[in-house]
Structure formats: C-alpha cells, structure tokens
Amino acid sequence: xxxxxxxxxxxxxxxxxxxxxxxxxxxxxxxxxxxxxxxxxxxxxxxxxxxxxxxxxxxxxxxxxxxxxxxxxxxxxxxxxxxxxxxxxxxxxxxxxxxxxxxxxxxxxxxxxxxxxxxxxxxxxxxxxxxxxxxxxxxxxxxxxxxxxxxxxxxxxxxxxxxxxxxxxxxxxxxxxxxxxxxxxxxxxxxxxxxxxxxxxxxxxxxxxxxxxxxxxxxxxxxxxxxxxxxxxxxxxxxxxxxxxxxxxxxxxxxxxxxxxxxxxxxxxxxxxxxxxxxxxxxxxxxxxxxxxxxxxxxxxxxxxxxxxxxxxxxxxxxxxxxxxxxxxxxxxxxxxxxxxxxxxxxxxxxxxxxxxxxxxxxxxxxxxxxxxxxxxxx
Numbered sequence: 001x002x003x004x005x006x007x008x009x010x011x012x013x014x015x016x017x018x019x020x021x022x023x024x025x026x027x028x029x030x031x032x033x034x035x036x037x038x039x040x041x042x043x044x045x046x047x048x049x050x051x052x053x054x055x056x057x058x059x060x061x062x063x064x065x066x067x068x069x070x071x072x073x074x075x076x077x078x079x080x081x082x083x084x085x086x087x088x089x090x091x092x093x094x095x096x097x098x099x100x101x102x103x104x105x106x107x108x109x110x111x112x113x114x115x116x117x118x119x120x121x122x123x124x125x126x127x128x129x130x131x132x133x134x135x136x137x138x139x140x141x142x143x144x145x146x147x148x149x150x151x152x153x154x155x156x157x158x159x160x161x162x163x164x165x166x167x168x169x170x171x172x173x174x175x176x177x178x179x180x181x182x183x184x185x186x187x188x189x190x191x192x193x194x195x196x197x198x199x200x201x202x203x204x205x206x207x208x209x210x211x212x213x214x215x216x217x218x219x220x221x222x223x224x225x226x227x228x229x230x231x232x233x234x235x236x237x238x239x240x241x242x243x244x245x246x247x248x249x250x251x252x253x254x255x256x257x258x259x260x261x262x263x264x265x266x267x268x269x270x271x272x273x274x275x276x277x278x279x280x281x282x283x284x285x286x287x288x289x290x291x292x293x294x295x296x297x298x299x300x301x302x303x304x305x306x307x308x309x310x311x312x313x314x315x316x317x318x319x320x321x322x323x324x325x326x327x328x329x330x331x332x333x334x335x336x337x338x339x340x341x342x343x344x345x346x347x348x349x350x351x352x353x354x355x356x357x358x359x360x361x362x363x364x365x366x367x368x369x370x371x372x373x374x375x376x377x378x379x
Contacts, residue, residue, distance in 0.1 A: 031369040032333055035361050036315050042308035042349040044229050046282050048219015050239065050299040052210030053285060055184065059203045062173050063196045064088040066188050073186045077177040077209070084206055086173040086194050098156040105149035112142035181211040184297055215287055215295055217249060217303050220259060220279030228307040229254050235284045240300040247289045251305055255281040308349040314357040318350055319370045330361070331368040340368055 067087035071077055119135045185208040188194070194204045217237050221229055229251060237247040259279050284303055289295065322329050328347055331340040345360030361367070 030333065032366040033317055033320060033369050035357060035363055035365045035367070037312060037363055038315050039309070039311045040313065040315060040349060040351055040354055040356055041306050042351055043304035044221055044225030044307045046217075046219040046221040046225075046284075046303040046305065048217055048282070048301060048303065050215055050295050050301055051218055051297050052184075052212060053214045053216045055208055055210035055297075056179060057205045058083065058175060058178065058207040058209060059205060060084075060086050060173075060175050060194045060196050061198070062086055062088055062194075064173065064194055066190050066192045066194060067173075069186075069188070069190060071177075071183060073183045073207075076182050078180045079177060081177045082174050083177055083183075084175045084188070086175065088173060089193075098152070101152040102149070102156050105145065105152040109142070109145040109149045112138065112145045116142045175206060177209065179209060179211065181209045184208045184210055210297065212295075212297070215297075216252070217247075217282075217284040217287070217301055219282055219301070219303060221254070221282045221305070222279060223258065225305075225307065226254060226280040226282075229282065229305050233305050233307065235303050235305040237284065237287070237301050237303045239295065240302075242293070245289065245293055247287055247293075247301075249284040249287045249303075251282065252285040253281075253283045310349055310356050313348065314361060314363060315354045316357055316361070316367065317369075318353060318355045320367055321345075321347065321355055333366060333368060343367070 064086040066084060068085040070082050070084060077083065115138045116135075119138055123129070123135065187205050187207065192204075194206070195201050197203045217235075231251050231253065233251045235249050235251055237249060239245060239247065257280075259281060282303070282305075284305075287295075316330070320330055322331070327344055329342045329344050332343050334340050343360055346358040348356030348358050350356070
C-alpha cells in the first residue's frame with residue numbers, strides 16, 4: 001500500500017507541474033529599470049594622436065653631400081651637438097666663377113687703393129684739401145671694393161672647405177642641433193646630396209627633432225561637438241597602446257575651419273582618414289601623466305572633453321528612451337503587459353550610457369527596459 005501511495009503522490013506532482021507550466025507559458029516577467037539620482041558628465045570625443053608641442057626640422061647652410069653622420073634617430077642631443085658633416089661639391093663652373101670673382105675683386109680693390117694713396121699724398125703736399133670730393137668718393141669706393149673682396153673670398157671658402165665667417169657669424173659644413181631634445185627622424189644617409197637653406201630649390205630636411213617632455217594631443221572633433229568645446233576645458237585622454245592609463249589635460253585650441261575645408265583649399269591634413277566626415281582640429285596641452293609612463297610621438301589616442309555636468313539629477317539608462325517624431329518617451333509597466341503606458345519626458349545631457357531626466361518622471365519610478373538590450377544587473 002505504501003508503494004502505491006508514494007507512486008500516487010509522484011503522479012499527482014507531475015500532473016500539477018505540467019498544468020502550471022502549460023497555463024503560465026510565455027508569461028515571463030518584463031524587465032524594468034528604476035529612475036535614480038546622481039551626477040552625470042557629458043563628453044565630446046576627439047580621435048587623434050600624441051605629438052610634440054614643438055618640433056623642428058634641421059637643414060644645412062651649405063650645399064654638398066653627406067660625408068659623416070654623428071647621431072641617429074632616437075638619440076638625445078643637446079644644443080650645439082654636431083649631427084652631420086656636409087662635404088661641399090661645387091660644380092667646375094661654380095668653382096671657376098668663384099675664383100674669377102676673387103681675382104676681379106682683388107684687382108678693383110688694388111686700383112682703388114692706389115687712387116686713395118695718390119690723393120693722400122696730394123693732401124699731404126697741400127695740393128688737395130681733405131674735403132675734396134674726389135678724395136671722399138675714392139675713400140668710399142676703396143671700402144666698398146674691400147668688402148666685395150672679403151665676400152668673394154668667403155664664398156670661395158664655402159665652396160672649397162665648407163666653412164667661413166660672414167659678418168662675424170660662423171657658417172660651417174658641420175650641422176649642429178639647435179635645441180635640447182630627441183632626434184625623431186633622420187632623412188639622409190652618407191653620400192646623399194644636400195640642398196642648403198639658401199638654395200633656389202627646396203632645401204633638404206636632414207633631421208626632425210623635438211623636446212619630448214612637452215607633448216600634446218592633436219585630433220579631430222565632430223562638428224556637433226565642436227560648437228560646445230571651449231578653450232581651457234578639462235579633458236581626459238586614453239592612448240591606444242595603454243588603455244589602463246588616464247592622461248589629463250586642457251583644451252588649448254579648436255580650429256575655426258574644418259579639415260575638410262582645409263583640404264578643399266589645398267591644405268595639408270594628416271587626419272584625412274579620420275572617422276568624421278566633417279571634423280575640426282583640436283589641441284589638448286598641459287598633459288599630466290605618471291613619470292614612469294613613456295609616450296612616443298604618433299601614438300593613437302582618444303580624448304574626451306567635459307562639455308557639460310549636472311549634479312544630483314534624475315537619471316535613466318539611455319537605452320530605455322524611445323522617440324516619436326520630436327517627442328521622447330518611456331514605457332511604464334501596466335496590468336495588461338501587451339499595452340504598456342507611454343510617458344512623455346524631457347531629457348538633458350547624456351554621457352552615452354545614461355541620460356538626465358528633466359521632467360516626466362519621479363525618483364524611484366520604474367520604466368520598461370528594452371528587452372533586446374536588457375542586462376541581468378538591472379533592477
């Protein structure tokens with residue numbers, strides 16, 4: 001009898017469970033979220049890279065070919081450190097012309113010197129007064145001829161040995177560093193031709209260098225956010241290769257013209273492949289980061305500029321906000337789950353995850369979550 005009694009109870013439980021599952025199928029509890037209170041900050045995002053705030057290009061004062069290279073990219077150099085030696089390579093015509101100019105200038109100087117000595121002798125004998133016009137003109141011509149001779153010799157020295165002094169300023173074939181900093185790039189090898197700064201053609205860039213202690217972020221911000229970004233706004237930067245490090249800075253400049261417009265006017269743009277169709281250049285300086293963090297020029301980075309902040313306000317996840325024309329609304333739970341109640345609301349700033357609720361809801365109100373986006377950690 002006990003055996004049949006136990007089997008009867010089991011049979012009854014199976015029937016009850018099946019009946020309950022049949023009549024309650026599909027009646028899954030609809031997830032909801034609550035209106036909370038807190039602080040929200042709205043950010044404008046810019047995509048760009050880290051670069052030195054001040055970078056320079058280094059060029060030669062003389063034409064020629066690269067004879068020796070003393071330092072390479074990645075090395076730290078100080079002001080006046082020799083970087084490269086340029087060997088002058090004048091053409092035969094240039095060399096002959098320089099020699100001819102020296103000879104002619106010497107001849108003219110000698111002729112003017114003889115005339116001046118003759119007039120000095122006549123003045124000493126009392127034949128001519130010191131205020132005589134020919135004397136003053138000859139003296140002036142002699143000084144001019146002497147200057148031309150010196151310049152001709154300096155030009156020949158540049159072609160011959162690659163160094164000279166012009167007006168007390170040394171001009172040499174040894175190119176030195178104009179700053180304290182790191183060599184970022186080297187564009188030449190031994191034997192490469194070099195065009196000087198004074199050349200009629202574009203001069204050769206030998207090196208680029210920069211002080212890597214003074215870095216900045218440069219990138220593009222979307223046109224919708226550009227109008228909200230102002231100088232001196234705080235910003236936070238994440239470098240692609242160091243996602244766990246946060247770098248702080250302040251906005252230094254926002255361009256008045258979009259990079260798309262700059263390109264249409266023939267400008268240069270290193271951010272041509274930026275994700276925004278219309279972007280405005282933004283610079284963030286005064287970067288603050290740990291001393292043990294090494295940043296390199298060209299690191300890709302994303303900057304977020306705080307363009308709005310609201311404290312002690314009502315908040316909801318952005319995913320629950322629905323739109324109908326220009327209106328915004330949420331769905332409230334109802335007795336008939338197939339016909340939830342619509343509630344019009346007004347929103348404020350958003351941070352991409354949460355939205356400020358200005359009107360339409362109270363603290364603690366529950367609204368329907370988006371089923372396809374609902375998460376298990378929501379209320």
